[in-house]
Amino acid sequence: MLRKPAMEKVTIAIITCKRPIWLARLLDALQEQVFSEDLTLSILVVDNACDKETKDIVDKRRSGLIPIQYDVEEQAGIVYARNKCVSITTSMNSDYLIFIDDDEWPKEKTWASDLVLSAKKYAADIVTSHVISVDEAGKQNWATEILYPAPEHTKGQALRVFYTNNLLLSKHVMRKMSPCFDERFAMTGASDYHFALKCSQAGLKCVYTDAPVVEEMPSSRKDVKWFCRRGFRSGIGFTRSHMFEEPLFKAILRSLFFSLVRVMRGVVLIFKSLFGQNKGTLVDGLFRVCSGFGTFMGLFGVKHDEYKKIHGK
Structure with a gap:
């Protein structure tokens, strides 16, 4: 007699902060996900x-069809909300946690199952994919x-680098890390980059797969100042x-090197934009220059609060 494959539990975690219209759109889209009988999906919303x-x-x-659990993280800061997602998912004994913004x-309607299948196929602890950004009219610019x-x-x-905007973590990762x-990154951003660095040092395997999500970029972010602040942060x-x-000397050398490289690449793009009169190239150059300066200023303990202003609806 053939045994049925063991059911695997998948928790899709959403952290939200006063963006009810967008949250509603996401929850409706997730209810349309298609998955095999050996997977059990649930949705976790942490407010x-x-x-x-x-x-x-x-x-x-x-x-x-997919059950939704609602919880609150009263302490302001995306780090606390992310850790609460991990804690709740672990207490539910889920095999996988998927983060989506x-x-x-x-x-695609097979997004969640594609991430899980990739984790199995490549024996990966972590699976990530890309984000397709569009404006409020659904177009790219x-x-x-x-x-x-x-x-x-x-x-x-x-x-070696990944972010939580489209990310699967296995049970092993959640327990080990x-x-x-x-x-320390509660209000500054970059906690997911720091997490990726720790996972890499711990020998955990992350792979890329083709399971994209689409992001709406609000008009308030289509602004040169926003890109400069984002690069600096x-x-x-x-x-x-x-x-x-990392050891202090190694971290300083790495930061100085990348600071110089980012500024130089940015300057090249800025000069290129002057000849081509291309706004995107100009802003990309400014973004990289600001990133270079931010890389340098980070050596002196400078911080930038990323999450004071809420963009979106």
Whole structure:
């Protein structure tokens, strides 16, 4: 008599903060996911704002085929919310945790199962894929292309850097790395880059697969100042991550090298934009220059609060 394959539990985690319209869109899209009989999917919403409207959005969608759990993380900061997702998923004894942002939605109805199948196929602890950024009209422009350029990876390719906007973690990762996300990055961003660095040093295997999500980029981010701030913040986050996890001298040398490279690449793009009169190239250059300066300033303990302003709806 043939045995049925063991059921595997998959938790799809969403961290949200006062973006009920986008959350509703994502929850509706997730209910359309198609998956095999050997998978059990559930959705976990962690509200980092204790927002009544957010809870109402969740309650109105509890009748779907995929069950939804709502929880609150009262302490402000994406790190605390991410760690709560890991803690709840572990307590549920789920085999996999999939992170997706509340401003995104899966491009394909097999998105979740594709991530799980890739984890099995490549014997990976972590699986990630790319993000397709679009504006409020659903189109791409210079801003969306800077934020998320087309991927250059192939399926099954090993990666050392990943982010939580489209990410699968196995049970092994959650147990080995807990607490996964460092509280020192609570309001500054880059906690997922720091987490990726720790996973790489721990010998955990991350691979890329073709299971994209789509992100709506609000008009408030189609702004030169926003890109400059984002570049500066990402540079700081890079340096702080390596300062925390590497010998001091090695981290300083690495940061100085990347600071110089980023500034030089940015300057080249800025000069290129002057000849081609291309705004996207100009902003990309400014983004890289600011990232280089941020990489350098991170050596002096400078921090930038990324999550003070909420973009989106």
